[in-house]
Amino acid sequence: MHILSKSTYIKGLQCEKALYMQKKHPYLRDKLSIEQRAKFQRGTDVGVLAHAYFPGGVDMSPNSPSQFPKKVQETMTNLANPAVNVMYEAVFQHNDTLIMLDILVRDGEKWMAVEVKSSLRLSDTYYNDAALQYYVLHGCGVPLSDFKLMYLNADYVKNGAIDVKQLFKLESVMEYVVEREDFVAKNVERLKAVVALPHAPVVEIGERCNDPYPCDFYGHCWKHVREPNFYTIDYKTLYSLAPQPKPRSVGYLNLLLHRPAVPEIDGTKPYEEMILAFALQGEHETNDCFVWDCFDDHSRWREAIPVLIEKLSHYELIVCFTPQNLTTTLLRHEIIQNKEVGHKIFNLFDVLQEAHFYHPAIKRGMTLQRLAEALFPDSKLFEHSRIILEATAHDLIGYQQAKEDLIAENEIVAKTYQHFFK
Numbered sequence: 001m002h003i004l005s006k007s008t009y010i011k012g013l014q015c016e017k018a019l020y021m022q023k024k025h026p027y028l029r030d031k032l033s034i035e036q037r038a039k040f041q042r043g044t045d046v047g048v049l050a051h052a053y054f055p056g057g058v059d060m061s062p063n064s065p066s067q068f069p070k071k072v073q074e075t076m077t078n079l080a081n082p083a084v085n086v087m088y089e090a091v092f093q094h095n096d097t098l099i100m101l102d103i104l105v106r107d108g109e110k111w112m113a114v115e116v117k118s119s120l121r122l123s124d125t126y127y128n129d130a131a132l133q134y135y136v137l138h139g140c141g142v143p144l145s146d147f148k149l150m151y152l153n154a155d156y157v158k159n160g161a162i163d164v165k166q167l168f169k170l171e172s173v174m175e176y177v178v179e180r181e182d183f184v185a186k187n188v189e190r191l192k193a194v195v196a197l198p199h200a201p202v203v204e205i206g207e208r209c210n211d212p213y214p215c216d217f218y219g220h221c222w223k224h225v226r227e228p229n230f231y232t233i234d235y236k237t238l239y240s241l242a243p244q245p246k247p248r249s250v251g252y253l254n255l256l257l258h259r260p261a262v263p264e265i266d267g268t269k270p271y272e273e274m275i276l277a278f279a280l281q282g283e284h285e286t287n288d289c290f291v292w293d294c295f296d297d298h299s300r301w302r303e304a305i306p307v308l309i310e311k312l313s314h315y316e317l318i319v320c321f322t323p324q325n326l327t328t329t330l331l332r333h334e335i336i337q338n339k340e341v342g343h344k345i346f347n348l349f350d351v352l353q354e355a356h357f358y359h360p361a362i363k364r365g366m367t368l369q370r371l372a373e374a375l376f377p378d379s380k381l382f383e384h385s386r387i388i389l390e391a392t393a394h395d396l397i398g399y400q401q402a403k404e405d406l407i408a409e410n411e412i413v414a415k416t417y418q419h420f421f422k
């Protein structure tokens with residue numbers, strides 16, 4: 001069996017302890033968030049779509065880890081079979097390190113390796129990842145003509161069926177991966193030695209815990225960190241940020257934005273933002289919260305814009321809670337015409353951050369779900385990402401649940417505003 005894989009190697013580059021824990025104590029990992037799971041799924045979906053760029057390949061994906069040795073053998077057999085010109089998820093092992101290569105394409109006497117990324121640009125981690133794959137392929141004696149990273153083309157505009165040749169871009173990293181081979185070889189030996197240690201290495205917590213990825217063992221390593229176990233806030237700053245003069249009318253806004261990696265609607269690009277729904281509740285309105293959505297037909301998403309323009313005009317102050325810059329979002333969609341209107345938007349997320357709001361429930365960063373847990377323990381919110389899953393589930397029960405969750409979130413926004421500013 002192998003000791004390292006692509007993911008454990010990358011984890012080891014980030015932190016030796018994270019690698020050790022992953023191999024020896026995986027049960028201590030933090031629970032995956034809905035957002036993280038959606039990210040993995042997105043990577044898988046884009047990877048499968050990329051196969052169409054090099055059609056007619058043999059899929060080597062194992063059904064379970066126990067099949068790895070068999071798949072390694074089959075991959076080597078296919079390399080020697082002139083009838084096989086493309087392989088997906090070919091499995092290779094060298095020096096106790098196992099990789100699954102997204103796409104391998106016959107190129108004359110040699111092969112071209114392709115690794116797919118569901119991103120709009122390439123990062124250092126992707127280069128490190130490619131370098132490890134090259135190290136293993138070279139170690140297995142696979143003659144390579146090129147090694148390419150394949151990623152999403154930010155300029156692609158969907159028009160009818162997805163054109164994979166236009167959707168993806170290819171960039172050769174051959175020179176880089178050849179140059180990095182010694183670096184990878186040294187790190188593979190170092191990380192194998194880490195896995196063989198009798199105890200977890202001692203590593204100080206710090207910036208590494210979030211760079212380049214939030215570590216899976218954050219909860220485990222940070223649990224002993226002494227932090228206030230009570231809620232704190234700088235009221236002086238908070239009140240200095242209060243809307244002045246007191247607004248005559250307040251509307252609470254909750255936007256549901258969707259950024260599909262692969263464009264769903266004609267005229268949109270990869271990761272282009274769409275408004276799938278919004279909930280808007282007036283402070284003194286006793287009737288139901290107004291909800292607009294296009295869950296059943298995302299191509300209608302632009303219809304949200306005139307409705308929002310009209311609805312928002314009724315309020316002097318718009319209160320929201322979002323880690324994003326709502327003013328920028330509204331400007332982008334021409335819902336507001338200039339930045340000056342931004343002063344009408346009161347983002348509780350920014351305000352509470354600026355007033356150094358702290359509560360043990362928000363130890364790992366502030367989300368509306370954690371804020372609700374901190375201020376109103378009886379209210380039960382889920383992760384905001386869950387609403388996207390419900391709204392894109394293509395079933396009526398999911399749509400209904402998404403609307404209810406959107407309203408429940410907006411109620412927390414309203415309660416929070418009233419808690420601090422009334």
Ligand code: SF4
Binds near residue numbers: 017018209217222
């Ligand atoms: S939380 Fe930090 S110190 Fe702990 S394993 Fe992860 S990266 Fe290493």
